[in-house]
Amino acid sequence: MNTVVVGAGVIGLATAWEALRRGLTVTVLDPAPASKASHVSAGMLPAVNEQLYDQPELLRLCLDSRARYPSFVAALEEFAPAGFRRDGVLDAAFDEEGLRALARQRAFQEAHGIRTERLSPEDCAKLQPAFAPTVGGLFSPDEGAVDPRALTSALLTAVEALGGTVLHRAVARVDDHAVVLDDTSRVPFDRLVLAAGCWTHRIAGLPAGAVPEIRPVKGEILRLHSDPPLLDVTARALVRGSSLYLVPRLDGELVVGATYQERGYDETVTADATRSLLTRAAEVIPGVGALRFAEVSAGLRPGSPDDLPLIGPTAVPDVYLAAGHFRMGVQLAPVTAAAVVAHLTDTAPPEAAAPFTPRRLA
């Protein structure tokens, strides 16, 4: 069966790879594979975030994807390294408000069987000596991070190694069972997966409403560098009610994120966002100022109407969605790929994915 995937971010590529592993014929279309939100993402893989507290179905989806990650990466790393680490995530509080947030997080994690260690300020200092003094912390030893640039690069390698085709072209429109490209050539499909992030609903040729509007939520993110790495462990710093994430890589890169802004399809990195990230980082890591300034970049997170992923068939026969993952595309790639490919092959998708059918918005 001939499957076309529109969009070569982490969701589209994971779906394409999974489809190839299940024996489908796959063509991926993207003018610039792995260059948008997935390229900018920090790749933190925490067990929970505050969005999950009142979203039990989303929590189930996250835990399902979390369970799949090790085998997903192990299979992928037969092709290329993915920068996966599961050596723990530190949540550190720098004020009382942060401490209260951690108490809630700890109770929530424990209620769901996620290993959790409460840390004193001294424990935090021992675990992460580069941090400014904390008022306490939480260590989740089974969590970690992945390097989205390595991950998408490995997925591209794997897709091509398994005989998939990646065309670096933009889609003009869908026309019945073919995708028309910007050079007017046609790519026929039996089944079509739309995984183009916040550009998904702008693909022409589908009935109005078949794809819900997926709004862009801009995020700016900073990359610093030192050799040796300044931090050893993936961390979130809770300061004044907001959470700064700090994702160190073994090569000395330190990713610091992120900002949130809804201002349309604007991918401009601003002076203010850069200053804000640098200032917030310096607040929690006094020595960060000496690090090399490597990069600041912006990505557009895909936000569906209810901020939840859209995974599964649309009202249009043979057209599927894998989009709207907001901040969790990297986290949810394994379960999304499994669910979409189950639909493509007419087998049973993971139960956890069922609530995320696009039909819920119809």
Added chain:
Amino acid sequence: MNTVVVGAGVIGLATAWEALRRGLTVTVLDPAPASKASHVSAGMLPAVNEQLYDQPELLRLCLDSRARYPSFVAALEEFAPAGFRRDGVLDAAFDEEGLRALARQRAFQEAHGIRTERLSPEDCAKLQPAFAPTVGGLFSPDEGAVDPRALTSALLTAVEALGGTVLHRAVARVDDHAVVLDDTSRVPFDRLVLAAGCWTHRIAGLPAGAVPEIRPVKGEILRLHSDPPLLDVTARALVRGSSLYLVPRLDGELVVGATYQERGYDETVTADATRSLLTRAAEVIPGVGALRFAEVSAGLRPGSPDDLPLIGPTAVPDVYLAAGHFRMGVQLAPVTAAAVVAHLTDTAPPEAAAPFTPRRLA
């Protein structure tokens, strides 16, 4: 006569071009032309800075070069645009200390016949509406700026158009009347000009002390962007005893500089410097945060033992220096080129350049 110039920054290139115009045969050697301090420089061309108050000879050199700039650029722009503007420089004070500095600057400029207009806070706001409230200012209508990237690019074009050779190679050593390159090939010369900035004294094969040590003084500089430009006029902002320069270009680029640090040959852009420049810019231009963050880069200013330029013959026959211009390479390029080429052609150099003979340090 066969002249070799080592170093293709603004000084080396201006010298090479001037030599070609005077009929010499010229080869320029640089592994990466126009990529170091000249590439990073803001290109502000103010009439004076505080270094000149007690340096009458340096002032004379600056004024000589300032007088040459319009014809220098006019001749150069027969080849390519140089981004020169002489539509005034605004010095704006944001505190009482700044106001005192401006009073001194005004007296100094008037004493030397440099046109100067005193500005009220209201005048400053009218001239530069994007500024935060000032306590007063000074406008020097005959000063301006040049775009060092355009300038060096135009010089490279002009050098090649006039038959000069630019070899993208590093120098291994000087061996009598030849320069030995890193690939062991030899470039013979009748006369040699060393214009390699803070790397000049590290060229091997010359007697000890023939070239004074030229230490690197690191400067980090920020480039923002907006369309249309946020500022109309080249400016310096005096805040808390330090001067931030703000150089707008017609294409919407806004250059903000700079830091000063002596830490060897370290060209790393740090998180701290980036944050400091962004913070200082936001202090004087409230709207700057919305600008696109385009670039932050570092260069090494060449500081001679007395912080003054080295222009003229060394103790080694046929070996000349054009180096050590510290913060003023772009400003002093025209007079330096004229002086060095006068030496090369055994004609009389500009009188203003005489005190800057390298022999003063012998």
